[in-house]
Amino acid sequence: xxxxxxxxDGTQNFGKGDTNNVELTTTGELNVLPDSYTLKYExxxxxGMEGTTTEITVSNTGVVSLSRKGTVNSNLVFEExxxxxxxxDTKDGAFSIGVFASYVDTVLEQNYGEINITYAMDVDDxxxxxxxxxxxxxx
Numbered sequence: 352x353x354x355x356x357x358x359x360d361g362t363q364n365f366g367k368g369d370t371n372n373v374e375l376t377t378t379g380e381l382n383v384l385p386d387s388y389t390l391k392y393e394x395x396x397x398x399g400m401e402g403t404t405t406e407i408t409v410s411n412t413g414v415v416s417l418s419r420k421g422t423v424n425s426n427l428v429f430e431e432x433x434x435x436x437x438x439x440d441t442k443d444g445a446f447s448i449g450v451f452a453s454y455v456d457t458v459l460e461q462n463y464g465e466i467n468i469t470y471a472m473d474v475d476d477x478x479x480x481x482x483x484x485x486x487x488x489x490x
Contacts, residue, residue, distance in 0.1 A: 353380065357378070358488070381488065389407065390464075409457045416428050431453070436449055437450055462490045
């Protein structure tokens with residue numbers, strides 16, 4: 352694994368003008384394999400998930416998974432045009448959520464990479480928000 356700089360911009364829209372923006376710049380690790388690559392970093396107090404390790408894996412088929420372990424445990428799968436059921440475990444309890452990715456775009460260049468995802472989440476088939484996330488990283 353090689354050390355990288357990771358920049359994350361996220362927007363959560365809960366409807367009725369209730370929006371939450373998150374920006375985070377941190378160091379992490381990049382592991383490139385023949386069929387995928389993985390970014391790994393530690394969450395901070397800023398994200399409210401201090402004590403959690405996040406891994407983002409991009410397969411060569413364009414499917415992105417976001418796995419968290421620690422104070423928050425989850426595994427979200429983003430596949431454009433598909434809904435995946437995921438498990439989310441927090442200090443306040445555990446629940447299942449649906450994740451529907453309407454847009455997934457990934458780029459991995461020699462010294463740069465970017466992941467862009469637009470997705471909706473639901474609990475018991477009831478929408479809870481529309482989200483966008485952009486992850487950029489430099490080698």
